[in-house]
Amino acid sequence: xxxxxxRLQSQSSPTGWQVTLSGSWAAADLARSAVWSxxxxxxxxxxxxxxxxxxxxxxxxxxxxxxxxxQLLWNAWGRRWPxxxxxxxxxxxxxxxxxxxSVAPPQExxxxxxxxxxxLGELVYKVVDHGRDLxxxxxxxxxxxxxxxxxxxxxxWRDVSGQLYRIGATALPITALVGFLIGVxxxxxxxxxxxxxxxxxxxxxxxxxALIRELAPVLAAIxxxxxxxxxxxxxxxxxxxxxxxxxxxxxxxxQGYRLVMPRAIAMAIAMPxxxxxxxxxxxxxxxxxxxxxxxxxxxxxxxxxxPTVDVAxxxxxxxxxxxxxxLIALVGCHYGLRVKPNTESLGEGTTASVVTSITGVxxxxxxxxxxxxxxxx
Amino acid sequence: MxxxxxxxxxxxxxxxxxxxFRVAGRDIVVHEDLNLQIERGELVSLVGGSGSGKxxxxxxxxxxxxxxxxxxxxxxxxxxxxxxxGAASRVGMLFQHGALFSAFSVLDNIAFPLRELRQLPDGLIxxxxxxxxxxxxxxxxxxxxxxxxxxxxxxxxxxxxxxxxMDPPLLLLDEPTAGLDPDSADAFCALIRSLHxxxxxxxxxxxxxxxxxxxxxxxxxxxxxxxxxxxxxxxDVIAFPHPFIHDFFLGQRGQRAMELxxxxxxxV
Numbered sequence: 001x002x003x004x005x006x007r008l009q010s011q012s013s014p015t016g017w018q019v020t021l022s023g024s025w026a027a028a029d030l031a032r033s034a035v036w037s038x039x040x041x042x043x044x045x046x047x048x049x050x051x052x053x054x055x056x057x058x059x060x061x062x063x064x065x066x067x068x069x070x071q072l073l074w075n076a077w078g079r080r081w082p083x084x085x086x087x088x089x090x091x092x093x094x095x096x097x098x099x100x101x102s103v104a105p106p107q108e109x110x111x112x113x114x115x116x117x118x119x120l121g122e123l124v125y126k127v128v129d130h131g132r133d134l135x136x137x138x139x140x141x142x143x144x145x146x147x148x149x150x151x152x153x154x155x156x157w158r159d160v161s162g163q164l165y166r167i168g169a170t171a172l173p174i175t176a177l178v179g180f181l182i183g184v185x186x187x188x189x190x191x192x193x194x195x196x197x198x199x200x201x202x203x204x205x206x207x208x209x210a211l212i213r214e215l216a217p218v219l220a221a222i223x224x225x226x227x228x229x230x231x232x233x234x235x236x237x238x239x240x241x242x243x244x245x246x247x248x249x250x251x252x253x254x255q256g257y258r259l260v261m262p263r264a265i266a267m268a269i270a271m272p273x274x275x276x277x278x279x280x281x282x283x284x285x286x287x288x289x290x291x292x293x294x295x296x297x298x299x300x301x302x303x304x305x306x307p308t309v310d311v312a313x314x315x316x317x318x319x320x321x322x323x324x325x326x327l328i329a330l331v332g333c334h335y336g337l338r339v340k341p342n343t344e345s346l347g348e349g350t351t352a353s354v355v356t357s358i359t360g361v362x363x364x365x366x367x368x369x370x371x372x373x374x375x376x377x
Numbered sequence: 378m379x380x381x382x383x384x385x386x387x388x389x390x391x392x393x394x395x396x397x398f399r400v401a402g403r404d405i406v407v408h409e410d411l412n413l414q415i416e417r418g419e420l421v422s423l424v425g426g427s428g429s430g431k432x433x434x435x436x437x438x439x440x441x442x443x444x445x446x447x448x449x450x451x452x453x454x455x456x457x458x459x460x461x462x463g464a465a466s467r468v469g470m471l472f473q474h475g476a477l478f479s480a481f482s483v484l485d486n487i488a489f490p491l492r493e494l495r496q497l498p499d500g501l502i503x504x505x506x507x508x509x510x511x512x513x514x515x516x517x518x519x520x521x522x523x524x525x526x527x528x529x530x531x532x533x534x535x536x537x538x539x540x541x542x543m544d545p546p547l548l549l550l551d552e553p554t555a556g557l558d559p560d561s562a563d564a565f566c567a568l569i570r571s572l573h574x575x576x577x578x579x580x581x582x583x584x585x586x587x588x589x590x591x592x593x594x595x596x597x598x599x600x601x602x603x604x605x606x607x608x609x610x611x612x613d614v615i616a617f618p619h620p621f622i623h624d625f626f627l628g629q630r631g632q633r634a635m636e637l638x639x640x641x642x643x644x645v
Binding site: 026027028030031032033036040066067068071072075090093097098100101102103105106108109340341342343344345 | 463466479480484491494495496497498500501503504505507508509511512517518520521523524525542543544575577
């Protein structure tokens with residue numbers, strides 16, 4: 001304990017209990033761990049008489065008293081003045097202020113059972129509200145596309161090309177890497193199983209169907225949902241936080257036409273292209289791994305691929321990718337436009353957007369699988 | 378330190394400060410050999426045109442900006458050490474837009490510096506935060522609201538309560554009344570004046586608002602031509618011959634605000 005530590009001495013005298021305080025009773029000094037526990041003990045050890053009406057307190061030796069220290073004393077006194085307090089005018093003013101403003105904290109509102117039950121209903125309304133918003137967004141998008149088709153020259157083409165670059169071109173390295181590695185892994189695993197049956201040559205069918213029809217579109221969509229879906233939500237959400245959305249509305253610029261449609265169009269164009277790119281990278285990985293692990297030459301693989309895998313698979317994959325793209329863009333915009341003007345809501349919106357669009361992609365993929373089970377296989 | 382030791386009554390001591398920023402390969406000199414000493418208990422207004430380096434100076438005092446040359450010491454220590462642990466007990470800063478933590482309620486925002494000491498019991502912290510909440514003129518019913526539910530004036534008050542939670546001897550204000558309606562601005566000025574008097578604070582404030590300036594300042598420091606061209610009592614500053622001072626204080630707005638000078642004779 002050094003000079004500045006808060007100290008407290010009490011002694012009994014004929015007139016009652018005498019408590020003398022010294023040192024620094026400021027928050028920073030009180031909160032040193034060695035100091036606090038000792039001080040807490042000595043305050044607790046004070047006999048009730050010293051705390052109550054008969055106590056006599058001398059604060060004049062305190063170097064520095066702040067509101068936290070004053071609060072500590074006031075609480076120790078049971079929130080009323082002891083019989084005798086010797087203090088400087090400044091200390092007394094501070095204690096007066098603390099005394100005046102010490103009130104019971106307001107109750108935080110806790111929920112009753114009925115309210116909890118009603119919360120469930122609110123949840124349903126919220127889901128309905130989301131659905132209605134999303135439906136309105138889709139309707140607006142269709143109207144905007146009609147408007148674009150009527151006057152294509154006035155379209156927001158700069159926005160579209162900018163988004164195409166950000167969503168499509170900058171995603172090429174990561175999608176290629178992931179696709180390639182998945183191709184390698186899949187080919188290795190398959191080669192082990194196929195060799196057991198002596199069905200080595202079927203690696204072409206397995207990889208061709210799996211990668212072209214399912215894995216590449218879904219993988220690319222999940223990557224793009226994480227990468228571009230979140231950034232769409234964040235971009236639009238920040239525009240809400242900084243009131244840019246309101247500024248656009250005041251200038252009479254349609255949000256759907258300038259924000260949602262360019263992103264949806266860019267996604268609809270970029271997603272199929274990225275899917276082709278991912279498929280190529282995955283097949284390259286598969287060809288390489290098949291060559292290394294089973295000795296199937298790349299030349300055989302490439303000549304055997306067209307007859308075994310129907311081109312309908314590729315068409316289906318492209319259609320799927322386009323739907324995924326529009327879905328990701330719409331979900332991203334939807335959550336972005338719902339962001340409230342505070343930073344916490346921005347974070348929540350971004351997370352919800354990514355989770356929803358990835359779930360949506362997988363649901364839509366399952367739907368496609370059921371609907372087109374007879375196509376291309 | 379080789380700089381001469383300042384007397385104990387000097388809270389902020391800026392000596393030969395040079396602030397140079399490199400932007401696009403060009404050096405931009407904001408402060409050139411700037412000197413300013415602020416004494417304990419003063420309420421100093423920093424004024425200057427846009428881009429004259431007021432905010433950079435405030436940030437240098439806070440230690441958020443490292444001087445290119447020269448020294449800034451606050452409460453006898455280099456400003457760079459100001460933001461070490463326990464900074465809240467040395468200096469309080471009211472940011473222009475409040476800078477409340479949007480994830481915390483009003484009460485948690487105010488209590489945050491005390492909680493970070495990780496020693497004091499919750500009840501004491503809550504009581505101390507409630508006292509500060511009422512000291513800045515807010516009712517306790519607002520304690521559990523989130524910052525996004527507050528008006529601009531309330532955000533500034535909560536931010537002020539948070540800045541003052543550990544009773545720092547030095548308070549910095551960046552445009553305290555910007556964005557407030559006249560009534561709230563007046564009330565906020567009165568609040569700062571009463572806190573300054575009651576708590577014996579040293580206050581440094583950047584402001585463009587002449588009403589606020591006349592109502593509060595015991596001293597005015599004018600930043601122009603990369604220096605503090607004059608630092609003194611408001612009436613001496615107005616008399617100083619410089620084109621910026623002439624335009625700023627004696628323009629039309631200045632004439633109107635000057636009426637206030639007769640009402641508030643500099644005394645605090």
